[in-house]
Amino acid sequence: MKRALAIAVAVCTLGIAGFSQIALKGSWTATVCLVPETTISSTLSLTYTVAGFDITSTTGFGMVGLTAQSFSLKGAFGPFKMDGGMRFEVSPPSYSRSWLTTAFDFAGVGISLLVRHWLPGHWDPLWTGDPCLPQTPYTAGMQYTFTTTVAPLSIRIRFLDCCYGIEFQDLLVTLKGVDLCCGIKYDAEFSFTKLGFHSLVLKGISIPLCCGVSLDVAVTYTVTSKSVTITPKFAGFAEACFTVWGDAVWTTPTWSGIRIDAYRIRCTIADCNYLEYVHAFAPGALTIPKAIRDKFLAACGEYEYLELGFCGPGCCGGRYTVTLRTLWGTVTPGIFGITRFVGTVAIPIMTNFTLNLDFVAPASACASARFCLGWTFTF
DSSP states (O other): OHHHHHHHHHHHHHHHHHHHTOEEEEEEEEEEEEESSOEEEEEEEEEEEETTEEEEEEEEEETTEEEEEEEEEEEEETTEEEEEEEEEEETTEEEEEEEEEEEEEETTEEEEEEEEEEOTTOOOGGGOSOTTGGGOSOSOEEEEEEEEEETTEEEEEEEEESSSOEEEEEEEEEEEEEEEETTEEEEEEEEEETTEEEEEEEEEEEEEEETTEEEEEEEEEOSSOEEEEEEEEEOTHHHHTEEEEEEEEEETTEEEEEEEEEEEEEEEOSTTOEEEEEEESSTTOTTSOHHHHTTSOGGGTOOEEEEEEEEEEOGGGOEEEEEEEEEEOSSSOOGGGEEEEEEEEEEEEETTEEEEEEEEEESSTTSOOEEEEEEEEEO
């Protein structure tokens, strides 16, 4: 009996000692929305560090249970940096896509390899366009991207396998900061696909006008055409707190002026406190940054907002943040043309616990009310 007890104590001691060596950290984020209907969403992220690698599991939960599952890997193996991940669908359970990239830098020479694998319909939108779609049907896709950089030259070559064998996809050669004359520099991009020459792009050429206004010119040559893109830049005061988004009005072969899509006035008031006003003449124009476009609700015809952000010291060395936004629209607007009031609040309660609150108060019939309470817990 004593021997069995001694063995049990030894096993428990070794188990505790072994567990203490595990470097485990993570976070738990959850949101409970009470209006317009009760919904629950939660994300649990666990990161295990071993031999210089961070292995992370990210699991999403919702009202019906498990909603998403992915794994990622990041670290270094000798002189090689490695980063990868794998995603699964949960309904029905199935593999979705994966990727792995490794990079090596030595004496100013950078070499990297990126490998992507995916099933039909599961290409990541952030990867910009499934290259196997023209070859449908296909059962899986695999892409190999080799990149070599020696300033100012960069060469990227891609190979593609859509279950019909590995084939050349394209070649991109980039030159940065090439001297033209009189102190003018430009960037050049040469693209070549398996069908032959694709395009030659010369860009980064800046033509100063006056009053801090300049034009960035890009010229694109293809086999059958030549196009010129002119982007206005507003220097000086425009870079500080006044920003304009627009493009050149170009009707071949005549340039008739500059189109202004939106402008922003942003004033920083001590630390992270700010006041921001945006007026969009074309709220959906791609020249406007996506972060700005996403604040407008198309159903309300919103085109203008006034946003106030402020912060202050919170618990345990943290900092609370508050963002309040008033938006105006053209579809059944409320008083003074206001469509919505939107707010987000983050308040640190403890060192590793933050309370989150976001709400939408509609001032028009085109918008719906929303009230959500959530938290972020890190460990």
